[in-house]
Amino acid sequence: MSAKQATRERLARINPFRVMTVMQRAKELEATGRTIVHMEVGEPDFTTAQPIIDAGKAALDAGLTQYTPAPGIPALRDALVEHYWQRHGVKVTRERILITPGASGGLTLLANLLVSPGDGILISDPAYPCVRNFIQLVNAEPQLIAVGLAENFQPTLPLLQQHRRENTAGIWLASPSNPTGTILEQSQLAEACGWAQSEGLHVLVDEIYHGLQYVDRIPSVLELNDGAFVVNSFSKYFGMTGWRLGWIVVPDAYVDQANILAQNLYISASALAQHAALAAFTEESMAIFEQRRQAFRERRDYLSTALSEMGFVLSSNIQGAFYIYADISRFSDDCERFCRDMLELHGVALTPGTDFGDFQSRRYVRFAFTTAMENLQLGVQRLRAAML
Numbered sequence: 001m002s003a004k005q006a007t008r009e010r011l012a013r014i015n016p017f018r019v020m021t022v023m024q025r026a027k028e029l030e031a032t033g034r035t036i037v038h039m040e041v042g043e044p045d046f047t048t049a050q051p052i053i054d055a056g057k058a059a060l061d062a063g064l065t066q067y068t069p070a071p072g073i074p075a076l077r078d079a080l081v082e083h084y085w086q087r088h089g090v091k092v093t094r095e096r097i098l099i100t101p102g103a104s105g106g107l108t109l110l111a112n113l114l115v116s117p118g119d120g121i122l123i124s125d126p127a128y129p130c131v132r133n134f135i136q137l138v139n140a141e142p143q144l145i146a147v148g149l150a151e152n153f154q155p156t157l158p159l160l161q162q163h164r165r166e167n168t169a170g171i172w173l174a175s176p177s178n179p180t181g182t183i184l185e186q187s188q189l190a191e192a193c194g195w196a197q198s199e200g201l202h203v204l205v206d207e208i209y210h211g212l213q214y215v216d217r218i219p220s221v222l223e224l225n226d227g228a229f230v231v232n233s234f235s236k237y238f239g240m241t242g243w244r245l246g247w248i249v250v251p252d253a254y255v256d257q258a259n260i261l262a263q264n265l266y267i268s269a270s271a272l273a274q275h276a277a278l279a280a281f282t283e284e285s286m287a288i289f290e291q292r293r294q295a296f297r298e299r300r301d302y303l304s305t306a307l308s309e310m311g312f313v314l315s316s317n318i319q320g321a322f323y324i325y326a327d328i329s330r331f332s333d334d335c336e337r338f339c340r341d342m343l344e345l346h347g348v349a350l351t352p353g354t355d356f357g358d359f360q361s362r363r364y365v366r367f368a369f370t371t372a373m374e375n376l377q378l379g380v381q382r383l384r385a386a387m388l
């Protein structure tokens with residue numbers, strides 16, 4: 001195969017993100033005067049908390065517009081050191097934390113740091129679609145572990161063992177998960193880490209939905225294993241999607257190489273966003289995040305009850321994030337047609353399960369409760385009318 005053809009084939013494996021097409025079509029319909037209920041969008045509907053906006057403005061006024069050190073400004077890394085101590089009781093040194101352009105920047109960096117061409121990486125199916133693509137972009141193989149409601153949509157130890165291949169180099173987990181909102185319990189994380197260690201595999205956990213949880217607490221993998229890699233972000237709990245700011249935590253042995261990759265891949269994350277994010281750790285901001293978490297919890301309670309009553313099959317315990325992954329078998333065997341009809345005929349935007357994997361994905365759609373309660377109520381009313 002020629003080099004050109006190999007590149008073409010590699011790129012052909014990168015799937016489009018279908019939710020973007022749904023969003024675009026929803027906007028077109030809105031432009032014709034229709035009201036659309038947006039339950040497709042994977043970002044909080046709240047604007048960034050005021051103290052963060054004010055800190056961003058102050059940083060601009062102070063002329064803080066230059067590159068920062070590649071791993072980020074020391075004050076923000078120190079704020080995260082404190083955050084891990086306060087929330088998880090773990091001591092992470094500043095050196096191990098690198099600020100990145102969103103979790104997306106962190107995942108790109110870690111794919112380059114940890115994965116070689118031909119390696120296999122165990123990930124769950126369904127999962128956040130870009131993860132699969134980050135792995136493919138470094139010429140490695142996503143090794144999909146089919147998980148369903150029975151497994152709380154999270155890989156169990158026997159499943160990890162069953163899917164491990166000769167070329168497997170690591171396991172990439174996400175808790176809480178997008179698209180399912182389910183979490184890995186401490187015992188499951190501990191089992192996965194123990195097994196990975198005994199097999200010589202690296203462990204990466206995407207903790208981007210931490211903070212947005214409806215259970216008492218969610219463990220960080222760092223509480224259990226100092227050698228694990230963590231991806232996190234200011235996008236979701238901290239409500240800063242458009243600022244493009246995240247972070248990773250790497251073990252000591254990887255700090256130097258991670259810095260070299262950061263320098264090369266993006267020089268530094270946005271200076272403005274980093275200075276603004278310092279205000280995320282004030283009491284005032286934390287109180288705002290807590291109020292928003294309560295609002296998400298109320299929406300989760302309302303929407304999951306309404307959907308179950310209508311005949312969708314879903315987890316009775318959405319533990320975090322702002323998604324419900326619902327089985328639509330009672331209504332359709334084709335999620336893409338279902339989503340198209342719901343949008344075109346009933347003005348409700350949803351994401352088809354096929355965005356998130358292969359396993360029974362035609363039977364699923366993702367509902368995002370990232371819109372106000374009155375919109376959810378309108379959405380439910382429209383869905384009910386559609387199902388009659």
Ligand SMILES: Cc1ncc(COP(=O)(O)O)c(C=O)c1O
Binds near residue numbers: 177208
């Ligand atoms: C599980 C997961 N990881 C990573 C990302 C990327 O987030 P960002 O780059 O905005 O931090 C997302 C975005 O939806 C996500 O759901």
